[in-house]
Amino acid sequence: MIHNYDEPVYLISIVSKLLEIHPQTLRQYERENLICPSRSNGRIRLYSERDIDKIKLILRLTRELGVNLAGVDIIMRLKSNVDEMEKEIAELRHKVKRATNAHSVSPDKALVTTRSVYDMIIFEE
Numbered sequence: 001m002i003h004n005y006d007e008p009v010y011l012i013s014i015v016s017k018l019l020e021i022h023p024q025t026l027r028q029y030e031r032e033n034l035i036c037p038s039r040s041n042g043r044i045r046l047y048s049e050r051d052i053d054k055i056k057l058i059l060r061l062t063r064e065l066g067v068n069l070a071g072v073d074i075i076m077r078l079k080s081n082v083d084e085m086e087k088e089i090a091e092l093r094h095k096v097k098r099a100t101n102a103h104s105v106s107p108d109k110a111l112v113t114t115r116s117v118y119d120m121i122i123f124e125e
Contacts, residue, residue, distance in 0.1 A: 008038035008046035015047045019055060026055070032069050034058055034076065 003009050016023045029035045030045075035054055037045040047055075054076075061067040061075060 003049070005049045008048045008051070010047040010052065012037075012045045012047070015052060015055070018052070019059065021055075021059065029055065029058060029069075032073065034069065034072060 010018075012023050012026055016026060026035070026037075026045075030037065035047075035051055035058075037047045037051055040046055057076070058072050061072050062069070067075065
């Protein structure tokens, strides 16, 4: 069965084994507000693929780059802001393109006509 990227399906024990970290580490990340797993009706933590990818990023930053958890928090907030801005820029570009296309004048009604002239140059050796 294939699950949605954001669907919470993994228990803390599975995630800790999968990423080779102690469950207390995951609880610490949650206390530091670095991750926010979903909860079942019985208050059991459930992680999604997105959560796991976030944890992998945290582990990379802390283990490979030596960033402390406060630094990880700042980096993740900045990354989130950049992602939001990139999405907004893409939407604005789409709106500008749509507005430009909507206001274009057909060639037969344009005041300036364009002609294409192609010159062929043949070089001989």
